[in-house]
Amino acid sequence: MKSSLSVMFLTWEFPPRVIGGISPHVFYLSKSLAKSGVKVHVVTCDFPGAPSHETLDGVEVYRVDSYKSPSPDFATWVYLMNLNMQKEAAIIAARLRDKIDVFHAHDWLVATAGIGLKHVFRKPLLVTMHSTEIGRRDGIHTSAERMIAETEAWLTYEAWKVICCSQYMVSHVKWAFGLPSDKLVMVPNGVNLQVYENVRKQDLKSFRTAFALPEEKLVLFVGRLVYEKGAHVLVNAIPKILEKVNAKFVFVGSGYMKDQLSTVVRSIGLENKVLFTGFMDEESLMKLQCCADVSVVPSLFEPFGIVALEAMAARSPVVVSDTGGLSEIVEHDFTGVKVYSNDLGSLAWGVTKVLLDEKYRNGLRENAYKRIREKYDWDKIAQHTERIYESVLGEYSKSFWA
Amino acid sequence: MRVIIFTWEYPPRIVGQLAEYTSNLSTQLVKNNIETYLVTYHPYMTGMTQEPNGVKIARVANPVRTHIGVLTWVLTLNQEVERAAANIYYQAGRQIDVIDVYDWHFVPAAVTLKNALGVPFVYSVDSLEDHRSHGANAPFNMAIKSIEWLGFYEAGKVTAKSEWMRSEIIRIYQTPKDKIQIITSSTSNSISDVLNVYRQAVGGGAKS
Numbered sequence: 001m002k003s004s005l006s007v008m009f010l011t012w013e014f015p016p017r018v019i020g021g022i023s024p025h026v027f028y029l030s031k032s033l034a035k036s037g038v039k040v041h042v043v044t045c046d047f048p049g050a051p052s053h054e055t056l057d058g059v060e061v062y063r064v065d066s067y068k069s070p071s072p073d074f075a076t077w078v079y080l081m082n083l084n085m086q087k088e089a090a091i092i093a094a095r096l097r098d099k100i101d102v103f104h105a106h107d108w109l110v111a112t113a114g115i116g117l118k119h120v121f122r123k124p125l126l127v128t129m130h131s132t133e134i135g136r137r138d139g140i141h142t143s144a145e146r147m148i149a150e151t152e153a154w155l156t157y158e159a160w161k162v163i164c165c166s167q168y169m170v171s172h173v174k175w176a177f178g179l180p181s182d183k184l185v186m187v188p189n190g191v192n193l194q195v196y197e198n199v200r201k202q203d204l205k206s207f208r209t210a211f212a213l214p215e216e217k218l219v220l221f222v223g224r225l226v227y228e229k230g231a232h233v234l235v236n237a238i239p240k241i242l243e244k245v246n247a248k249f250v251f252v253g254s255g256y257m258k259d260q261l262s263t264v265v266r267s268i269g270l271e272n273k274v275l276f277t278g279f280m281d282e283e284s285l286m287k288l289q290c291c292a293d294v295s296v297v298p299s300l301f302e303p304f305g306i307v308a309l310e311a312m313a314a315r316s317p318v319v320v321s322d323t324g325g326l327s328e329i330v331e332h333d334f335t336g337v338k339v340y341s342n343d344l345g346s347l348a349w350g351v352t353k354v355l356l357d358e359k360y361r362n363g364l365r366e367n368a369y370k371r372i373r374e375k376y377d378w379d380k381i382a383q384h385t386e387r388i389y390e391s392v393l394g395e396y397s398k399s400f401w402a
Numbered sequence: 403m404r405v406i407i408f409t410w411e412y413p414p415r416i417v418g419q420l421a422e423y424t425s426n427l428s429t430q431l432v433k434n435n436i437e438t439y440l441v442t443y444h445p446y447m448t449g450m451t452q453e454p455n456g457v458k459i460a461r462v463a464n465p466v467r468t469h470i471g472v473l474t475w476v477l478t479l480n481q482e483v484e485r486a487a488a489n490i491y492y493q494a495g496r497q498i499d500v501i502d503v504y505d506w507h508f509v510p511a512a513v514t515l516k517n518a519l520g521v522p523f524v525y526s527v528d529s530l531e532d533h534r535s536h537g538a539n540a541p542f543n544m545a546i547k548s549i550e551w552l553g554f555y556e557a558g559k560v561t562a563k564s565e566w567m568r569s570e571i572i573r574i575y576q577t578p579k580d581k582i583q584i585i586t587s588s589t590s591n592s593i594s595d596v597l598n599v600y601r602q603a604v605g606g607g608a609k610s
Contacts, residue, residue, distance in 0.1 A: 067548075069541070069544055069548055071541050071545060072471065072473070076470070076474055076477075076545065079477035079478065080473070080477065082477070083477060083480075083549070086510075086514055087510075087514060090514050090518035091517045093518065112477060112478060116480070116485075116511075119481070119484050119488045120488045120514060120515060121518060122492060143470050144470050147469055150466040150468055154465040154478075
């Protein structure tokens, strides 16, 4: 049955603007929702070369001025960007005259825009909390961090329902903001298997040679080079792994720890075994994921762990920290290997185990692929999300706002 | 006519001259049979009250308590201003004729309400960032100036307190001269000038 629902997504990133995991999440969720008949209007930040309005597989995408004037700091920029986003979203929503049923905000980065729109249009606001400040920073240490944490608390307070991508995040968000259980709902992240299938069909031998020698195993890390992602744990484990296996370690992504990490690599004389690629375009990244003999996700804090799911879709075996959402995605010894978080000995053990045993490696690949096909399909996730919208609108229709 | 005044200071919270000015203005408006609402900030005296002078006041606090500067404070407080104003709007049967916003602090809320609900606004200028910061052009000052610019651009009408201020607004923001009306609080007919500006803003600024 075709739905007549209409939702407005607010997100600070949407392809081609890709900063973290919110961008692919919103991209695939909106497309799958549109497929089942939900009208989705995405309001997001502009990006050089991307049109200010386009229709993508039924999804209306609006890119608004993301405030290019200099801002004193990142958090202030976020609030200034929200001012423009809210204004443009108000114009779009007003033009559709009562056609937006639900506002759906993705993370605190669009908190003020979402909260304002809720009140001026008197429509329900939903939020997906992709992460939290207290989790990212492992505690609150500065005024800026506290301000962001309080903004997150305010956003979850104003939201009708708070969606989290893992059971771990449900309990974390509930603890962080003191929310009642019935306000929280778990909807997993998904992964698009088809795009990886298409990449796998290509001959990637010559592509691989740009990253590793044929006799080297390829160990891949994908993520921002920031503390919470634990790249430093993998860097510190490299000598231990090299004692047993000949491998090349490729780090994709950038972040404030990049200089520090390359200094460590230089000082232990492993420049010929480690490659920092910086940010990589999506096509090359998918190819590299398909080439990886093992994908490592050594996060210290991980709300979900989409990169592990992507690696599994690329049929790369995974070694992950037993933490956060990763604990739920990976079944130890069956769909991947789980190691102790922030423990280089344990990480080295896991990586070595996978690299030394080809049969074991292939078993993990097959089991993981089967599992994600059952559980992390975007169409199923979109249907689940649509049911949440419907139940919220059912409650809303009995309220004095309706 | 039904009017909402936005001001970041109002008695008993007095920071500068705006508190007294908006208090006198709202009293005068009620005397002229204007249904007058006012939305302002107070750290804890929140909610709707009716003053002895007949003005209905909604005070809002900032849901985010910790801040790194006046910009983040203002840009989070605006959603509460929007909420209070939207509550007035819906309770009044979706009919607010004009919003009168004093200085840049609540310009974001006025802009959203205009674009979302079609309520026009008057931007009343007491002072400008260029003068307050002695022409400083640091990112912080430029951000405030960008909000002031948004106010001049989106407002149906602008009021200034002197000929000099009007020329400064034109110099810094290139606002059309006929968009700016001078309201001097010293003249006895200033309230009728204010009402004139309101009427022009309601009519899209076209009529005089």
